[in-house]
Amino acid sequence: MARRSSSSSSPFPSLPGVAWQPGLPVHGSPTWVIVVGDESGLPAAAKEAGERLGVDLDRLLEVQQETGFSASAGAVAAYPLLAGEVAEIVLVGAGDGSPKDLRHAGAAIARFGRGKDELTTVVAEGIDDAALQAFAEGVVLGSFSYTLKTVDPGKPAVGKVTLTDGTADARQPAVDRGVVVGRTGWLARQLAITPSNEKDPAWMAARATEVAAATGLEVTVWDEKQLAEEGFGGILAVGQGSTRPPRFIRLDYVPAGATKKTPYVVLVGKGITYDTGGLSLKPREGMVSMKRDMTGGGSVIATMSALRELGANVRVTGLVCSAENMPSGSSYRPDDVIRHYGGRTTEVKNTDAEGRLVMADGLAYAVKELKPDVLVDVATLTGAIKVSLGAMLYGGMFATDDALADNLADAGRISGEEVWRMPLPPEYEDLIATPIADSVNSSKGPGSITAALFLKAFAGDIPWAHLDLSSIAESPADRFEYSIGATGAGARLLTTWLTGEQPTAGIG
Structure with missing residues (x-):
């Protein structure tokens, strides 16, 4: 790496x-x-x-x-x-x-x-x-x-x-903060709207490396050989149908004066640079906007870019799980069993439920290797969240910790990227059960909830939140602060949260 x-x-x-x-x-x-x-x-x-x-x-x-x-x-x-x-x-x-x-x-x-x-x-x-x-x-x-x-x-x-305002007041600091937060939204949009003939996992890694160099971050990139050696089975499976191999990207921010007591947050972003659905092929209409299926990963990169400039007082690692989901003779198949980082297994029922497979590796890596105080993942994960929440007003939020949910919801209101907390009922866990593996990746149940329950199993006992932002990832027109197309959802919310005075207050 x-x-x-x-x-x-x-x-x-x-x-x-x-x-x-x-x-x-x-x-x-x-x-x-x-x-x-x-x-x-x-x-x-x-x-x-x-x-x-x-x-x-x-x-x-x-x-x-x-x-x-x-x-x-x-x-x-x-x-x-x-x-x-x-x-x-x-x-x-x-x-x-x-x-x-x-x-x-x-x-x-x-x-x-x-x-x-x-x-x-x-x-x-x-x-x-x-x-x-x-x-x-x-x-x-x-x-x-x-x-x-x-x-x-x-x-x-x-x-x-x-x-x-006509007064002699000096107000540039508030303006400067607004420009930086706005820039995270701009960068996340630019990453998401770039066409996929240019954008692939290696391109994502290159953009993350440029951001790291410009903003004082440390960057680590795993290529397909290193992913195989270390057992990132989900990222590898999703990416194996493409001629453009997957990448796993890590960005690290440590504030000045950090100690062992400094709170530690890990972000995990979905970085699917194009999603055809794989062998479970999407219809043409379902593919049209799939260049922005890496919005979660893009928002993680954009958020990380602002932390030093805005003086975030928590340690943060950003992980981007990047692959291109394509059909070919080497694609993964329905009924394949994947072994994720750390050993947990998944039986594939739908290759178009690929985002949770790559995210599972990122979450498992964070739990086993990084041991953060707080774990948050962000993704354009399910179409089902649009059915629940409609489009352009609220993203979906699932959380195992009430204080974490409250802190993220507050950041959503402040930033203009609002989220609505959804339930994680254990009664629905049977919907993703199978005798073949630890779980399946797709079910006929409530889609956004079962996807969140799938990911929850990889978060261990760490306070965890899952942001499913498919419902606010695309704007149909130039309106509000959005331009037509990809919105870069998540970057302003996460930046606002992590650069607040006490982002981890009350959690745990």
Whole structure:
């Protein structure tokens, strides 16, 4: 296995600049954005801004409201100016002023600003750090795009967004944190949306290695020979039908001043770089978005990238279990029996239930070799979770520890990637029982629950949570802070959780 830690050029995309300006800028940009609350109305600095721009902003707001503008989160109305250095004023709704609504407002500003060099943006005086951070996250997330077009690729992201509330307050730290958290979502999306003719397990390992080099992490990669030597039977089985062999990726973060008492968390991410279903072949419609079936692994890599910059005070190891699930003469078959890392066996009933097979190896490795205080896995694991929770509002969460569940749910609410706790009833364990092996990988029972119960057996006695995020992994349109396509689900949630003051509080 390869093991290294070094520095290199940045693996991160070029993001729009987001800067805090104490006091109103003397000149500003050709476009001024005024953020309007649905009850608070215009920000306090708007009067001074209007005088400087020669516009009665109160009257402008009245006129726009008469023509249908509301201050709901993300609503936009532009007003051109015919003279002066400023070309237009834009009103953007901030809803109730909550972090969630301000994240949506920031994304709307970013979409409006495509192709522009700079936007000067006036926000409400007294906006707290959480709301300001969310606003900056929205600017970054709303700026996301990915295209390989050579003709008419679209307008580039806004170059810079300058934020001010007109006061002399210095607020850049909250803005900077928002940019980094937003960057994790951007990176996870970029990894997920990359087409699979480019993206395979070795590509995932290369991207993780670049991130590690840029952010002070240690990286270890197992190739197919090392996986076979050490008994990673699940990852090997899923990957054996492809000409592009599997990889197991480990990233390690240790905070400055860490001791033996520093809490230790392990993340395990599903890294299926393309999922045809294997011999249990999916229909064409079911394959179309399967380049993003490594969203869990991508979110782990993206989360790990932010820990040092945001000063996480826990030790964290990120594990990515990466394979390509393809049909061929060498594919694994229904009724095969797999021996996972550590020895537990699984009878295969459906080769399209492959994610849990690779994740099982990662969980077993974490339990046997790493012995963390907390274990969390993240995956686009089942279509069944969409049946339970619908799409785009909640991801599924299963947990063996109430405090862990509460901490993750809180991080979900703060980050905008909300999760809903699902049950782990032992009565359903019989649904994955078989006389041939320790369990089967697929059953006719409640799909997301039986998948979670399958994984639970590999987590041992360590406080464990399983995030099944298939329900929030894809956006049908540009809305809220999302762009159409892969959402990179999980990165902001996990980053928010692990960089909080006490992410492991009460667990165990």
